[in-house]
Amino acid sequence: MGSISLQSVEKWFGDLQVIKGIDLDIHDGEFIVFVGPSGCGKSTLLRMIGGLEETSRGKLLLDGKDVTDQPPHQRGLSMVFQSYALYPHMSVRDNMGFSLKTAGAPKSEIDDKVNNAAAILKLEPYLDRRPKALSGGQRQRVAIGRSIVRDPTAFLFDEPLSNLDAALRVEMRYEIAKLHRALKATMIYVTHDQVEAMTLADRIVVLEFGTIAQVGTPKELYERPANLFVAQFIGSPA
Numbered sequence: 001m002g003s004i005s006l007q008s009v010e011k012w013f014g015d016l017q018v019i020k021g022i023d024l025d026i027h028d029g030e031f032i033v034f035v036g037p038s039g040c041g042k043s044t045l046l047r048m049i050g051g052l053e054e055t056s057r058g059k060l061l062l063d064g065k066d067v068t069d070q071p072p073h074q075r076g077l078s079m080v081f082q083s084y085a086l087y088p089h090m091s092v093r094d095n096m097g098f099s100l101k102t103a104g105a106p107k108s109e110i111d112d113k114v115n116n117a118a119a120i121l122k123l124e125p126y127l128d129r130r131p132k133a134l135s136g137g138q139r140q141r142v143a144i145g146r147s148i149v150r151d152p153t154a155f156l157f158d159e160p161l162s163n164l165d166a167a168l169r170v171e172m173r174y175e176i177a178k179l180h181r182a183l184k185a186t187m188i189y190v191t192h193d194q195v196e197a198m199t200l201a202d203r204i205v206v207l208e209f210g211t212i213a214q215v216g217t218p219k220e221l222y223e224r225p226a227n228l229f230v231a232q233f234i235g236s237p238a
Ligand code: ADP
Pocket: 013, 016, 018, 036, 037, 038, 039, 040, 041, 042, 043, 044, 045
């Protein structure tokens, strides 16, 4: 289960309101992409869902349960960022299993989950290497693997590919689409890359200064943009 509901959600930093009353229902298993220009509130909204930012007003429900005031580790979500600090002194296997180990999981369970994640991400040949012996794309896969082992109800990605070069970004985009098909988990993915948004999303949420300009399938946004802002952002003729 991984439905997520935002109800009149607001975020204020002091006197500055950066999220201005957002309502959104995300279905279990859906791939949702937040797009919009820099500073429009994508990361803030994602961090609020993950519990890394407090919600100033409104409610956040996971599977119908109010989690607005719940700390991040109780929400059962996993976040993947563009900077994926791996532990340099640990093998890939230990990096991927670390959170389970600190949670006290038995070794057999850790091994099973790490092996399973490694198979999905094609990391099996690299499990005994240190991060510095991996390419950028492989390191990002390890970062994703770290989140898979925890069986999250939803994945939250904040521009996870923006530090990779163009060719690798395309390759990893396919990997993430495959991952979504394999896990059938809810994914919320932040990007400012229109192509990434159009190819990955079941539905795209276009954000404009802390409000939703439009929500729809890539096709709907392309064919029937709600306004000039969406049209320009999605890149269709207005
Ligand atoms: P995006 O991810 O879309 O680029 P952000 O969510 O990072 O946008 O930021 C939205 C707005 O909130 C920006 O104006 C940013 O400067 C502001 N902001 C983000 N975090 C903080 C913070 N901790 N304190 C004050 N302002 C912040």
